[in-house]
Amino acid sequence: MTDNGPNNILKFLDYLRYERGYSSYTVSAYKRDLNQFMTFLHNYKYQMYSDFAEIDKQAIRHFISSEYERKDNRPGRKNDPIKPRTIAREIATIKSFFKYLVQAEVISYNPASHIKTPKFEKRIPTFIQTGKIDTLMQMPDETRLIGLRDRAILELFYATGIRLSELVGLNIDSVNTNKNTIKVLGKWNKERIVPFGKPARSALDSYLKKRKISWSAPLKSPLFCARGEKRISVRTVQQRIKIYLKDLLGGKEGSNPHTLRHTFGTHLLDNDADIRSIQELMGHSSISTTQIYTKVNPQKMKEIYKKSHPHAS
Template sequence: MESYVNEFINYLAVERGLAQNTLESYGRDLRQFQTFLQNSELDFIKNSDRDTILSYLNSLQSKGRAVSTISRNLAAIKSFYQYLVRERHIEKDPAVNLESPKLEKKLPKILSINEVEELLKQPNTFQPTGLRDKAMLELLYATGIRVSELISLNISDVNLDMGYIKCYGKGAKERIVPLGSIAAKCVQEFITKGRPKLVRTYEEPSLFVNHHGNRLTRQGFWKIIKKYAMEANITKEITPHTLRHSFATHLLENGADLRSVQEMLGHADISTTQIYTHVTKNRLKEVYDKAHPRA
């Protein structure tokens, strides 16, 4: 099975152009399924049927895995078997009629405008790393890009004169996102004053680097935003997507249309963007309940 998994992952990378994070996720899920089959002394071709796959999904559930995790595993397995049938490695698809469990849509956690402003005040811009952190936080809130897109930015992807950045989202899809004047100023200050003190070579293409001069990682950014949230006395749970969620919600609250927000976020389907309209409705209800004398 290992060789077929590697072949499938290579197909997803070359033919489908999926992002590295997605490829790693598919590979991890399929190898976990492979381990389950091996522990059960089952062959993935001879013994793989609907009941076997359901047994695997039930084992994930018994381990307390989230519905989203189980759904993602099933999606990987279904895609894998579809590929095997298409390539004539197997005759029948054992996962063909299996449906993903229904996901409970959770409203994203966002920061208030005051909390965002407090967070953005925290970096010490007298230090190169502070200039970097300030630029990253301002850029995230100004554009709503994903953290993976942020750390993948190269210097050549930023056009400060025209006020936009070029980033590559899921499936390596390129999009142009406008950049506000405050964020542009912070990025400019980092490039001219902070970055030269962090990079080890002028050939380094990465926009944001760590203290070793290498491209900053997702884990590195995670530690940075958690630190500043603590310093800003923000008690809400912060995730790498918090500023992205806040960006979208604040735009909609201030009159931006849904299609424009969808375009800026890089959502393929507008139904994904519509979750933020539920957030704004909830917040309007909170404002009403607090402000109206007969609420």
């Protein structure tokens, strides 16, 4: 494609980042989806498109069909079929992109407007049983800097329920050491304050001490670093968490940082936290997102109902 292709993708990604306030993690996902779509378009019917105005509904449908036939080539997933949820996300990305192109007056007709995005029931989240939390926290090798860092990451994830992108973006000045709270920049650039307890504070102190810096370090220093004081990457955190959770849970299912976020929400609900408070702590824009945790422990919801509703008994 010519200037109308890659340049408009870059403008769209900037729009998501700066006008919609999407996190860098989310923007990267949009970029991957559009790159996959571009790869398909370059080979579709062995012709090159000069601009997006030439893309029709049929081309998008052929892309969707090709995704159902494509095999994943990422390490550890060789020849796995592409997951339906991944394809649904790609469709949603394409629909958002063409809607943007119409709004920006790059094209006059939206070929994706009548393409349907598959609907999925929200899956009940995987979470870690309370009795296994101590086992998890003891897994990192705390004689090494990387182990102390991993312990601090695990403790902070479990203590706060923050998202992966939010954790990676934390700086030294994100932490209020007097109140044991962190200031988190969440989705759509919304700030929230989340408290954490003594175990997370102790793990953070031990990590920074081994790293030979203190809470008085330059305020914009990354809280969690890879080598050479470089900010830790999303990918590195994913890989490190996967090692511990695969061992703890005995397989791939739930071996990602989001499991710790789910565990945070589930354990709060199990201990009678108000669902609106959980929503606030987790940074959910909609209460319906938080309500998925009520499906994890239906017995708990039954107890709350019996205690709270006048006609429950």
